Every structure is written in structure tokens, then in C-alpha cells.
Amino acid sequence: MVNDDAPTRAIAITPVLPAHTKDKAGESTESEARRAPDARQAETTGLARAIGLDIRHSEIVVVNRPRPGTLIGSGKIAELAEIVDETESEVVIVDHPLSPVQQRNLERELKAKVLDRTGLILEIFGERARTKEGTLQVELAHLEYQRGRLVRSWTHLERQRGGAGFLGGPGETQIEADRRILREKIAKLKRELEQVRRTRELHRAKRRKVPYPIVSIVGYTNAGKSTLFNTLTGAGVLAQDMLFATLDPTLRRLKLPHGTDAIFSDTVGFISELPTHLVAAFRATLEEVVEADLVVHLRDMSDPDAAAQAEDVAAILTDLGVQVDDDRKVLEVWNKMNRLAPEDRGKREAQAAASNIVAISAAEGRGIDELLRAIEERLAGAIRTVDLTLSPAELRQLDWIYSNGDVRSRTDEEDGSVTFEIAMTGEAMAALQRRLERAF
Numbered sequence: 240m241v242n243d244d245a246p247t248r249a250i251a252i253t254p255v256l257p258a259h260t261k262d263k264a265g266e267s268t269e270s271e272a273r274r275a276p277d278a279r280q281a282e283t284t285g286l287a288r289a290i291g292l293d294i295r296h297s298e299i300v301v302v303n304r305p306r307p308g309t310l311i312g313s314g315k316i317a318e319l320a321e322i323v324d325e326t327e328s329e330v331v332i333v334d335h336p337l338s339p340v341q342q343r344n345l346e347r348e349l350k351a352k353v354l355d356r357t358g359l360i361l362e363i364f365g366e367r368a369r370t371k372e373g374t375l376q377v378e379l380a381h382l383e384y385q386r387g388r389l390v391r392s393w394t395h396l397e398r399q400r401g402g403a404g405f406l407g408g409p410g411e412t413q414i415e416a417d418r419r420i421l422r423e424k425i426a427k428l429k430r431e432l433e434q435v436r437r438t439r440e441l442h443r444a445k446r447r448k449v450p451y452p453i454v455s456i457v458g459y460t461n462a463g464k465s466t467l468f469n470t471l472t473g474a475g476v477l478a479q480d481m482l483f484a485t486l487d488p489t490l491r492r493l494k495l496p497h498g499t500d501a502i503f504s505d506t507v508g509f510i511s512e513l514p515t516h517l518v519a520a521f522r523a524t525l526e527e528v529v530e531a532d533l534v535v536h537l538r539d540m541s542d543p544d545a546a547a548q549a550e551d552v553a554a555i556l557t558d559l560g561v562q563v564d565d566d567r568k569v570l571e572v573w574n575k576m577n578r579l580a581p582e583d584r585g586k587r588e589a590q591a592a593a594s595n596i597v598a599i600s601a602a603e604g605r606g607i608d609e610l611l612r613a614i615e616e617r618l619a620g621a622i623r624t625v626d627l628t629l630s631p632a633e634l635r636q637l638d639w640i641y642s643n644g645d646v647r648s649r650t651d652e653e654d655g656s657v658t659f660e661i662a663m664t665g666e667a668m669a670a671l672q673r674r675l676e677r678a679f
Contacts, residue, residue, distance in 0.1 A: 460508030620665025
């Protein structure tokens with residue numbers, strides 16, 4: 240969506256349906272029912288503002304009985320039409336999946352462009368994509384979305400002639416031609432993305448030869464992933480208080496406190512009701528999560544809807560094949576603790592400590608050292624501290640020891656030997672024992 244000097248005016252509505260209902264678009268409302276309507280409304284306006292829309296009106300609409308043709312009732316539609324007219328709005332955001340017929344009927348009644356949740360997310364992704372891969376994935380998701388929305392609502396969707404003049408019989412309809420063109424474009428994009436997938440697999444194969452573990456940072460959109468990634472690696476990834484501020488994945492190598500090298504990956508943010516075809520389009524990117532040795536699940540604990548967001552992230556990770564209940568695979572991290580009231584922060588920190596959860600503030604850099612230690616322990620084993628004496632013949636291992644351990648103290652003895660107090664991961668300690676050909 241192109242932003243002119245004057246932002247596009249819009250209104251946003253958040254339909255609340257009965258928990259057991261399946262709407263006309265075939266989408267279950269279970270996730271919506273689990274989340275607070277106020278939180279959903281705030282997220283909807285946040286999503287809309289992320290692409291520069293000027294929200295003139297926002298409201299929660301209780302829908303007791305979903306209408307097959309419009310989702311919401313005729314009385315509410317009439318009210319919304321008046322609001323659209325009074326606010327001179329050009330776009331209506333509906334935070335719920337809409338069938339093609341529902342979308343078309345609402346546009347006709349409201350006399351404005353209607354975007355459902357999927358369409359809005361696709362608009363944001365279209366603006367955020369920067370790399371060729373990201374652009375391809377967004378375009379594929381757009382085409383998959385459009386394919387189901389070719390409905391007979393324009394005059395050009397008439398049957399074309401199959402030949403010249405009056406001799407040709409009926410040819411394919413315009414709508415059939417449009418669908419054929421879409422199918423061809425989708426097939427072409429899938430071929431290009433398959434090449435991207437193969438290229439990524441080659442890169443992963445090279446990384447396996449240099450065995451650096453992969454740490455993938457995931458979380459609900461706006462949980463602070465890019466801020467944490469920048470704090471850890473100094474990567475300079477765009478980090479703003481905005482939904483989907485970044486889209487394309489970024490990878491950086493980082494040396495952990497006791498010498499373990501790891502590659503950190505910042506991925507696209509997750510969100511509730513993420514369209515299935517969008518997940519499919521971004522599978523090449525999300526494979527970085529599946530292939531990761533450790534998944535850091537970052538949560539925004541200042542958000543009142545944090546629990547429901549965590550469930551949404553866990554559901555997507557499960558769909559990707561990640562065992563979310565495996566503590567060795569997933570490390571839960573609570574972020575934005577600085578935004579909590581002091582008494583709430585104290586309770587949360589105590590709760591985190593009792594549950595092997597790391598509490599941090601990525602923006603302020605608080606808890607980062609503890610987080611890095613926790614990551615290193617998951618990757619390379621628990622940290623051990625030992626006293627170690629190297630004979631003169633073993634001093635050739637000094638460089639390796641300083642690169643792979645934390646030397647707490649060092650004493651150079653008169654006989655040429657060196658005594659250390661050294662902290663190392665279990666993995667590094669085992670490697671040093673092999674190098675020295677002795678146990679300690």
C-alpha cells in the first residue's frame with residue numbers, strides 16, 4: 240500500500256464471535272476466543288498503523304450469529320457505512336478471516352476497500368520485505384490469497400471469443416484466464432523458492448562442516464527480537480516499537496562467554512491466526528528455526544496478552560515440527576521486564592528463576608550475561624570450574640585454552656609450569672582432556 244503525504248484514512252473493527260463458531264471462510268475462532276477482545280483490538284490498530292494507515296475509528300463488534308454473506312449483521316453494517324462516510328475513510332480493516340463473497344459484499348455496502356486479517360498481514364509483509372527471497376515469499380503468499388478471490392464482480396469477467404470475427408466459438412472466460420495466469424505465476428515462484436531452499440540447504444551443509452551451533456530467536460511480533468539480536472551481535476537490524484518492523488532473517492556469529500562459537504538467527508515475528516499459506520510461503524525462512532540447535536522463545540511480559548501470545552507461538556512451532564516442551568531445544572526468555580511495575584517485576588523474576596526461565600530487558604541490556612550463560616549451557620553443557628596445571632610441554636595448548644575458556648586466575652611456577660583456575664563448558668572440558676591426553 241503506497242503512502243502519500245496524507246496517510247490513508249481507515250476504520251478498524253474487531254469482530255468477536257462465539258467460541259465454538261466456524262465462520263463462512265472456514266476459519267475456527269478458537270484463537271480469537273482465547274485472546275482478550277481489547278488486546279485483539281489494540282493489535283489490529285497496531286497492524287494498521289504499521290503500514291501508515293490513519294485509524295479514524297476503531298471498535299469491537301460482538302457477532303452472535305455470523306452472516307454467510309457479510310459476517311456481521313445489516314444493522315451494524317449500516318452504522319459502519321455512516322462512520323466510513325463521516326470519517327471519509329477509504330479502507331475498512333476487519334480483524335477476522337473473510338470469504339471472497341463476504342469481502343465483496345462488505346465493500347459494496349461500505350463503499351470502501353475492505354481488508355481482512357490475512358490481507359492486512361500481507362500488506363505489511365509486502366512493505367517489509369527487503370531481500371529477493373523475502374519479496375518472492377510475499378509475492379507467492381499474495382497470489383495464493385488472490386487465487387481464491389477471483390469472484391464475478393467486474394464487467395470484464397465475460398466469456399472471450401475463441402477465434403476471430405463471428406466464427407470463433409466461446410473461449411475461456413476471463414475469470415478462467417485470470418486463474419490460469421495466477422497458476423502459472425504461482426508455479427514459477429514456487430520453482431524460484433525451491434532454488435532458494437536448495438541454496439539455503441547448501442549454506443547449512445557448509446555450516447555443519449564448521450560445527451557452529453545455531454541459535455534461532457523467535458517470538459510474537461514486537462516481542463523485542465531485533466532489539467535483543469542487536470544487543471547480542473551489534474548487527475544493526477531495524478528495531479522499532481512496531482509490529483513486523485523486520486521481515487527478512489539475519490544471521491550473525493557470536494562468541495559466548497566461555498568460548499563457544501554460535502550463529503544467531505533473527506526470524507520473522509509470529510502472530511495469531513497467521514495464514515497457513517503464508518506459513519507455507521515462508522517455510523524456506525522458517526527452516527532456520529527447525530534446523531536450529533536451540534530456539535530462544537522471547538516473550539513480551541509487559542503485554543497483558545502475553546500468555547495467549549505464547550500459546551500462538553507454541554502452536555506455530557509445533558506445526559513446524561519443533562518440540563516446544565523439550566527444555567534442551569527451547570529456552571524461554573521473558574523480555575521487557577523494565578516496563579513492569581517494581582512489585583510485579585519482583586514476582587515475575589522470582590517465578591522465572593524457579594522455572595529455569597531467563598528474565599531480561601533487551602533495550603537496557605539487563606540480564607544479557609545470564610542469558611548468554613544459559614544459552615551456552617544448553618549448547619555445550621554446564622559450566623565447570625577447575626584448577627589445572629600445565630607442564631612446560633603442554634603450554635602449546637595455552638592459545639586454545641584462552642579461546643575456549645574463562646581463565647579466572649593464572650600463576651606461572653618456577654619450574655616453567657602454569658597453574659590456572661579456569662571455567663569451561665562440559666564440552667570444552669572434554670575436548671581439552673583429549674588434547675592433553677589425561678583427565679583432570
